[in-house]
Amino acid sequence: DTGVSQDPRHKITKRGQNVTFRCDPISEHNRLYWYRQTLGQGPEFLTYFQNEAQLEKSRLLSDRFSAERPKGSFSTLEIQRTEQGDSAMYLCASRGEGGEYGYTFGSGTRLTVV
């Protein structure tokens, strides 16, 4: 069990560029979540996958954001035409069927838009 892995750890991009982040969940976990955390705030929910199906999306996920989880394994989060307000820590988490809500987070990808 290597935990939830996120890549890259840090990303600096110019405003207007597209960026893509990857998340590899714990292998036996069928549920995968993306959260965003800005400075001084707690994580905010973005979207949720059960296997390959994206079942819930937050209003925070504007049309510039898209997430996928092909084959129900790893997931990608893409941000198109980045804006300075997109600068944040993007956290991925996963959990298995049933059990408690204490899902496992990755270490996050810190995005800085300059």
Next chain:
Amino acid sequence: DQQVKQNSPSLSVQEGRISILNCDYTNSMFDYFLWYKKYPAEGPTFLISISSIKDKNEDGRFTVFLNKSAKHLSLHIVPSQPGDSAVYFCAASFQGAQKLVFGQGTRLTINP
């Protein structure tokens, strides 16, 4: 609309004493509450949880208390240790929901 609030941005406690972190919520539909701990450059780590059918849950040095009438929960750490220095997040959810709603966090510093 901040449904989960941690009104103390920071807390400083002497090693060996009790640390008490507080959290308030506004949505009475919440029925499951969790505490997460976060070190710099790492993701949040699950610490302890409580269902609304209980008013207390204990795990080693950590105890969470829930007061449903006041919509308030607290995390007690006894005794506090230097390794407990971290940011602590309170989170809430309700049955059938997948997402967690987090508070803003409280930075706990344990002084030797």
